[in-house]
Amino acid sequence: MACLYVLNLNFTGVVSMISLFGFRIVCVALLFLNVPLATFRADVRPETWQVVVDAGSSKTRGILYLLSGDAVTPVVEYNSKLPLASYARVPDDSGTLLIAPLLDALERLAGDKKYGLEKNTVRVNVLGTAGVRELSADQQDAIYKAVNTSILAKGWALGQVGTIDGRDEGIFAWVHLNFLKGLAMSDNTLGIIEVGGPRAKSLSRSSLYRWTTQTSVKMLVQ
Template sequence: MSLRPVLVFLWALVGCCRSAHQGTGASGIDIAANLGSVLPMLSRPANASRIFYGVMFDAGSTGTRIHIYTFIQSGPDVLPVLDNEMFHSVKPGLSAFADMPEIAGETVRQLLRVAKKTVPRLEWKRTPVVLRATAGLRLLPAKKAQALLDEVQDAFDESPFLVPEDSVTIMDGTDEGILAWVTLNYLTGHMQTMSENTVGILDLGGGSTQITFLPKRKKTTESAPEDHTAKFDLINTTYELYTHSYLGNGIKAARLAALGALGAEGLEWRVFQSTCLPKKFREDWSFGGLTYKISGIPDGYANYRLCYQEMEHVVKGIVHQPYGLKDSSVFYAFSYYFDIAVAAGLIDERQGGMVKVQDYKRRAKEVCNKMAKYRLESPFLCMDITYITCLLKDGFGFRDNTALQLTKKVNGVETSWALGAILEHFQSIKIHQGHASPDSSALAHR
């Protein structure tokens, strides 16, 4: 996926110009001056505000989310701004229906009904709908993943919305991290000032995890593996991001790895045990369309130290530690970093907050050393919070006193790659101000 469109559009929103292009390995991004191609022509009076919409589906490993964005252009000489986002989600994710793909299509139709209630009827034909699948489908065999995408495509084609040619695809993990970084820095105002004091992002999904930040030391990118960097030029300055996506290191996939169940056979008769689970815990647990028999170790020990040792095998030698991470910018952490912190009582669900790495560690010790207390309500809490602690410390190399900003929303907008992705798509379908409307038949795939 090219990164040129999203950076052009985002810089248009803040009054400057840029574009991006991603190649093989590191990605290179150049400046673009033509802003006319990012604005749709709507059938409204010349002196009226122009409102247009975009619908982005985030098909993750644990759920499918719909983001419905409203953009406003108040006049021909005024750049558009993001006015509103409507968010809704359903569980489980599409990958749970790998053997029943038709159900995946019904899940999407359910969310499309939400879009129809949100977007005015007169705007349906010019409002693009786009779905990007992440680690849940990347972990599936290609044929099963494609069957799910085909069902989604059928649901889109039946809808009254604009369905561009590439509206249903699997997103590359690197793009996922970069688009989330662009979105967060746009929402926090750092891109408006072209500041080098940007924020980094940590995203923890069910199947994969991403880290993206702008290093303050050149050695950070020089010492990084080749596929852990992304370059781009902004005005007369070249920026180089440290960015990588770890497939198989999301919170749910990490559970399987710790249990020794990731990629295992004989699931119908094998029981996978862990010291991170309560001794008397035993149940069937499903992820990615497969069901696993899992349990604690009835006659063994269960505590934080033993659990942490299990998690080290999931992290060490797999997750690269960036050089100079302690000198980098403030990091925003979201998705399961946020959810597990809420479950552990570290933050308020409505307000979020700052959490230090040592706070995760302290709470992990408390939970794991009294696991029986959480056996029924939160049997995975010890495993999950210990994994996060290990990922941050022994994986990425954060210090104990490093503070992370945990949040679900910034300025009322979900903290994810979805905003960046829909802005990228507006540019990719070449919506031109005063030249072509988004419901042009040449743009639609029916």
């Protein structure tokens, strides 16, 4: 099991890490939240695979990523119209009827593209968002217990499995937006207002600065 590691960051520290490691690498570190940033140097990090399951309020989306050097490549994607939160009353089914078939589909699609996966080395990250946040702590725990069981039963490795808060979602969206716009190294970054599902989120450089100087960025490390 991974253990919780807390790293205090301010905005200057984030910019320094981007300058040192490259923006995409920092983005992946924030996205997966499960390895120390120092391991992300492009010249030493081996090629790895990870699955990210975005368990939203209206659907569940799984993406298989290839991480190689400083490149992060989405290889295959599979969507289910069933949200993870819909299994609140039947939590055991969340693993067997939702996550397991989704992982099977990703494996099949990767095979169609001639990628051979050593599943026991591919970490599966399941990130519950707004819909799951509406559930009680006991309901969430029951769902994630079933999800963990199914991931391991299918031969994959466990990554981060749990619920992320709206601030995490906002940071991910802000990082992705400014990377896609080519503003990663700029002082003139764009803010976002994301409206979707049951929540709206807004984030800008100034709000990120306020948040990072008052709180801690949580990371999971081996």
